[in-house]
Amino acid sequence: MVKGIYSKKVMAHFKKPHNYGKIKNADGIGNVGNLVCGDVMRLYIKIGKNKNKQEIIKDIKFETFGCVAAIATSSAITDLAKGKTLEEAAKISKTQIVDSLGELPPIKMHCSVLASDALVEAIYDYLSKNKKEISQDLAVKHERIAKEKEETEKRYKDWTDMEKKMLG
Amino acid sequence: MAKIKKSAFAKATARRSPLSLYGAAARRRKNNIKARKEKMSRIYMDYGAATPVDSRVLKKLGRFPSEVFGNTMSLHSFGQEAKAALEESRDILADLMGAKPQEIIFTGSATESNNLALKGIAFANKEKGNHIIISPIEHPCVGESAKWLESQGFEITKLKVDQYGLIDPKEVERLIKKETILVSVMHANNEIGTIEPIEEIGKICREKGVYFHTDAAQSLGKIPIDVEKMNIDLLTGSSQKMYGPKGAACLFIREGTKINPILHGGGQEFGLRPSTVNISAIYGFAQASLLCKKEIVKESKRLTQLRDKLIKGVMAKIEGSYLNGHPIKRLSNNANFWFEFIEGESLLIQLDMAGIAGSTGSACSSAKLQPSHVLLAIGLRPQEAHGSLRLTLGRWTTSKEIDRVLKVLPGIISQLREISPFKKN
Structure with a gap:
C-alpha cells in the first residue's frame, strides 16, 4: 500500500487507540479544543500513589472528536502519562508526543498541543478541586489555555453554546 | 469486475508441495494474484474528484x-x-x-x-x-x-x-x-x-x-x-x-x-x-x-438507482445521519451526508483502510483547516460540516459495491462515536 500522510505509528494508534472511554468518578478532567475548529479532547485521570508516596496518574482515559492526528495524539499521551508523577506528567511536551508517534504532518502539529493541554487541564482540575498546591509553571499553562478558550468562545458564541449542550 | 485468469504457470504449480523446486515461485505468484485481487476489490467512490480514463x-x-x-x-x-x-x-x-x-x-x-x-x-x-x-x-x-x-x-x-x-x-x-x-x-x-x-x-x-x-x-x-x-x-x-x-x-x-x-x-x-x-x-x-454522449441517458438512470439505494441505506442503517443537498435535484452520482458526533477525516481514513475511497468537507482534511464553504452556506454548523462524507459514484460502480459500503460504514461510524466525547444521552 502507498504511504499515506500519516506515519505507521500514528496509524497504529488510530486503528487501535489505547485507553479510550470514560473513567467514572475521575479525580480530574481536562476539556480542550472546540467543535468549530473540529477537535474536542477530554482526558480523565485517576490519581494513586507510588512507593515513594508521590501522587501518580494511576489511570487515564480519553474521549476525542477529531481527525486521525487528534485521536492518535490522545492515545499517545495516555501511554506517556500513565504511571508518571503529576509533576512529570504536567511537563510532557508536544515534542515528546510527536516523537512517540514518529512524526506528524506539519499542518497537524496543533493536535499535539491539544493533547498536552488536555493533560495539563486534567491535572490542574484535580489539584484545584482538592485545594492542593499548584506549581507556578502549571498555573501559567492553565491561564494560557483558559484565555485561549475564552477567546474562541467569544468568537464563536452560538456554536460553543451548542457544543456545551451536546456535552451535557 | 474483471475476473483474473489464473495463468497456466500458476495452475501447473498450484498443487506442488511448497518444498518443491517451484514452490517459492508459485507462492510468490499466488501472493501476487491475491494482492492484485485485493487491489481490485478496493472501492472507488470519489468520481467527483477524478475519474479513471476509460x-x-x-x-x-x-x-x-x-x-x-x-x-x-x-x-x-x-x-x-x-x-x-x-x-x-x-x-x-x-x-x-x-x-x-x-x-x-x-x-x-x-x-x-x-x-x-x-x-x-x-x-x-x-x-x-x-x-x-x-x-x-x-x-x-x-x-x-x-x-x-x-x-x-x-x-x-x-x-x-x-x-x-x-x-x-x-x-x-x-x-x-x-x-x-x-x-x-x-x-x-x-x-x-x-x-x-x-x-x-x-x-x-x-x-x-x-x-x-x-x-x-x-x-x-x-x-x-x-x-x-x-x-x-x-x-x-x-x-x-x-x-x-x-x-x-x-x-x-x-x-x-x-x-x-x-x-x-x-x-x-x-x-x-x-x-x-x-x-x-x-x-x-x-x-x-x-x-458520455452515447451513454448519457442509460448511465444517468443506472447511477440514479444506485445513488438512491445508497442514500436510503445509509439513512436507514445509521442513526443521526443526514443528507446534504437536494433530495431530487441532484447529480445522479452524488451522495453527501453528515453524521452526528464524528469527524470526517477520521471517517475517511477508516473507510480507506476498509478499501473504500470517499471525501469530506471537514476542516481537518483541508489545507486551510476550514470546513467546507458549501456546507456552511447551506446552513450547516461547523461541527456538522466536520462530520460530512461525500460518496460520488461512476461508470464502474456496482450494486455490490453499494452493498459493501452499507455493510462497512455503520460499524466504522459507531466505532468513532465510541471514542467521541459527544454521545446521545
Whole structure:
C-alpha cells in the first residue's frame, strides 16, 4: 500500500487507540479544543500513589472528536502519562508526543498541543478541586489555555453554546 | 469486475508441495494474484474528484501521442495532422453542448477555464461596468478568481442559497444592476450535487443583457446540456471528470462575446489561450465525450438507482445521519451526508483502510483547516460540516459495491462515536 500522510505509528494508534472511554468518578478532567475548529479532547485521570508516596496518574482515559492526528495524539499521551508523577506528567511536551508517534504532518502539529493541554487541564482540575498546591509553571499553562478558550468562545458564541449542550 | 485468469504457470504449480523446486515461485505468484485481487476489490467512490480514463478512450488514443505530435501551428503535414485532430475534437465538444465549433476553446483545466471566463469577461467589459454576481457555493477557482477581481476594483455580489443549495433566479433578477457585466452560477455543485436552475438564470441574464457563465465541470457528460436552450454565454467543461485524460478542459464562449485572454503568446485557440496545444489530452477528451454522449441517458438512470439505494441505506442503517443537498435535484452520482458526533477525516481514513475511497468537507482534511464553504452556506454548523462524507459514484460502480459500503460504514461510524466525547444521552 502507498504511504499515506500519516506515519505507521500514528496509524497504529488510530486503528487501535489505547485507553479510550470514560473513567467514572475521575479525580480530574481536562476539556480542550472546540467543535468549530473540529477537535474536542477530554482526558480523565485517576490519581494513586507510588512507593515513594508521590501522587501518580494511576489511570487515564480519553474521549476525542477529531481527525486521525487528534485521536492518535490522545492515545499517545495516555501511554506517556500513565504511571508518571503529576509533576512529570504536567511537563510532557508536544515534542515528546510527536516523537512517540514518529512524526506528524506539519499542518497537524496543533493536535499535539491539544493533547498536552488536555493533560495539563486534567491535572490542574484535580489539584484545584482538592485545594492542593499548584506549581507556578502549571498555573501559567492553565491561564494560557483558559484565555485561549475564552477567546474562541467569544468568537464563536452560538456554536460553543451548542457544543456545551451536546456535552451535557 | 474483471475476473483474473489464473495463468497456466500458476495452475501447473498450484498443487506442488511448497518444498518443491517451484514452490517459492508459485507462492510468490499466488501472493501476487491475491494482492492484485485485493487491489481490485478496493472501492472507488470519489468520481467527483477524478475519474479513471476509460479503456475505450485509451484504445482510441493508441499510438496517437507518438504519431500525432506536431505543433498545430506548423504548416507541414505533421502540424496539420495535429490541427485536423484538434478541429475534429472541437466539433465533438461543440456537438455535445449544441454549440458551434468556433465557440469552443480548449484549456488545460477547469480551473483555467473558470479563471479565463471571470477575468477575461471582467477586463474586457470594464467600460460597461464592474459588477459581478456569483453563487456562494462555487468551486474555489471561481470564488478565488472573484475575490482577486475584487482586489482589482471590481464589485462582487454573492447570491444566497437555500438549505439545499438552490439559487433563487428571482434574486439574480433583483441583484442585476446597470453596472453588472457577468453572472456566474455553477450547473451542479461539486460537493452536494445540487443542480441549479441555470436555464431560468440564463433567461434573466439574456433579458438584462448580462453575460452568463456556468461551471459545468461536474455535469457535462452527465446531464444533457444545450447552450442555446439554456441561455448560456460561457460554459466550463473538464475532461478528467468525464473519463478522459487530465490536462484538458474547454470553455464555450458564445460568438460575439467580449472577452480578453489572460495568457498572451502565440495566438492559439483564437488568441484566447496561447500555448502549444496539448493535442493528445484534447483528443482523448473528445473521445471520452463521445462515450458520455452515447451513454448519457442509460448511465444517468443506472447511477440514479444506485445513488438512491445508497442514500436510503445509509439513512436507514445509521442513526443521526443526514443528507446534504437536494433530495431530487441532484447529480445522479452524488451522495453527501453528515453524521452526528464524528469527524470526517477520521471517517475517511477508516473507510480507506476498509478499501473504500470517499471525501469530506471537514476542516481537518483541508489545507486551510476550514470546513467546507458549501456546507456552511447551506446552513450547516461547523461541527456538522466536520462530520460530512461525500460518496460520488461512476461508470464502474456496482450494486455490490453499494452493498459493501452499507455493510462497512455503520460499524466504522459507531466505532468513532465510541471514542467521541459527544454521545446521545
